[in-house]
Amino acid sequence: MTAPLKTSDAITVDVALGDRAYDIIIGRDVLGSLGERIAALRPGARTAIITDRNVARHWLERTEAALARAGIASSRIIVEEGEGSKGYAGLEKVSEALIAAKIERNDLVVALGGGVVGDLAGFAAAILRRGVDFVQVPTTLLAQVDSSVGGKTGINSPQGKNLIGAFHQPVLVVADTAVLDTLPLRQFRAGYAEVAKYGVLGDAAFFGWLEANHADIVKGGPAREHAIATSCRAKAAIVARDERETGDRALLNLGHTFGHALEATTGFSDRLFHGEGVAIGMVLAAEFSASLGMIAPSDAARIERHLAEVGLPTHLQDIAGFAQEGLADADALMALMAQDKKVRRGKLTFILLEAIGRAVIARDVDAALVRDFLGARLAGDK
Template sequence: MAVIPVELAGRSYEVRIARGLLDNLASECGELLRKDRVPIVTDVNVARHWREPVESALARADKEAVWHVVDPGEGAKSWQGLERLIDWLLEQGVERGDHVIALGGGVIGDLTGFACAVLKRGCGFIQLPTTLLAQVDSSVGGKTAINAGAGKNLIGAFHQPSLVLADLTTLDTLPDREMRAGYAEVIKYGVLGDSAFFDWLAGHGKSVLARESEALEHAVATSVAAKARIVAEDERETSGTRALLNLGHTFGHALEAETGFSDRLLHGEGVALGMVLAARYSARRNLISDSDADRVAGAIAAVGLPTEIRTLDLDCDGRKLADHMLHDKKMDGGTLPFILLRGIGDAFMARDVELADVAEFLDEQLG
């Protein structure tokens, strides 16, 4: 088992990474589960695979699982979905000292975490991420949110979990496309700050995607450790360090918006394509070589992730994509910082990017 501490003043917690953690759920959570009834939030797809094993694991410790099951997908992260969840938690008698379990991917973690952030001014929650993307990214760091008509994750709060249990066994039931989408976030940690990890992935990426235990644990643990270091330094994204984690996201979110935040382009696929665009735009500004941009694109293409906008068959131009970026949460004083590259493993925040230039660049990519 790999155990990664997330060091925050007075609110530190562990991320535990191994196979079989759900089999010993009650003992792993320990005193965090202080009542006999344990509220669990999940979605229909996850419940199909993991409801019975979780119920059995808790029953062995004389605890009863009570469930709030939502439909899968971003639609659950709405005002209505939040209201239904909060009403249910109140019906269950959840108190500030209790912990709610979020069993699922990023949508479940976001929705549950935000509900727990505002319920009675804050109660505890435990992340049990069941997708690779959630295990290496969204379950760690305390960002929680729901969506608004104007864009994704625009209503939310920073609310750290008390524990994260990344059971690698849950990835065995993950569709291959979802696994690849999560792998984009793994590559991201190499591109933004760890060239040695980027090189390691070049030789072991297929083993990670094949869910080979040793390679998978190393990839998840290395990714989580990288994020934990950044979160510890800049928990609320005020110094600019944590913003580095948004590598690929500004371009990716624009593409997600243009495709309607649908299965047409999964979040991880958007991030993958966004990283390629960030690398190519960095090369366009003579920050990195074309060969480095090609290496980023090659690493992403090698695992079947998208690298070309034109394959999305969008009915828009570069200006429309750039306009989506105006709703980005990172907008500050009318300007939007971009995460660009000085090299593989050397990301930085550029505050001098003109959206008109980005639009022109995107037109070139669309052509």
């Protein structure tokens, strides 16, 4: 793993999807260039900015100013923060507001926010007038390294996370690392889980680099841009090979089958942020892999140790309200995992590990083995 580049220049990562290719622009204070970049991409386009109340307080006026400097008209649509907005009611509100703003097919939707805003705005753009282009301006670490890249958009169903959605690629991603300075530490850590995921699933050297440099990433030193760019390159390469998740892209769901079930059980609430669910899910995936003899127990312990050092939850018992009905019920968790998008004809699919840096897609996993494993973990057994 190479050392971080000591430069103030923006980093550009290309997502190579032929005539739908787009750039990810990464760097400090790149938000100010948003208007000129959009003007170059879509001359004459009008925009509607979708954001949540918290992000609006910090970054909405600066975003509007960047657009205005380039002569781009904009309207604003503000939703409540949190997963509660990412449902049918939230989609209706945003869609009707876009229609009222007279956003046409040659205009642009701008998603200014974290993963919730990006997924909701992207899905609304995908279905508005049968498809309007959109730009991602991710304001959380999780969104910058994961949800803003690759075109997955959608909303939650009461029966599970992201079960209603569409593949709809953005035309541009502008990831300003300065906006992360206003992010609460817990949310930053939650995003870090997705950074670590790229090392765990496919880049052992990057994982080792993260073990040595995670403190600088949190503090906002040069390691931050390097970690974000490396993560984006890893995801872009997988998306270019498998845009619609018919093969390798499923590897990006490492930790998510367990994690999504935990999020659903906690009501998609701030009891468990998405990245926290992924962190626990990665540890469970590693431990389950070890129980099957696929990965050395020492590697599973190393993954758990690193995530814990960053301050992430790593055990089911770390979740707030763990003893509440449902969360400590292996059968209830199994029922939720049966709704996972990777399920094929009722058969469970998991992303498991053969080593740090080598994940595999395991199809037709024996549900009884998973249930017994979860039962033991819920009881606190190793």
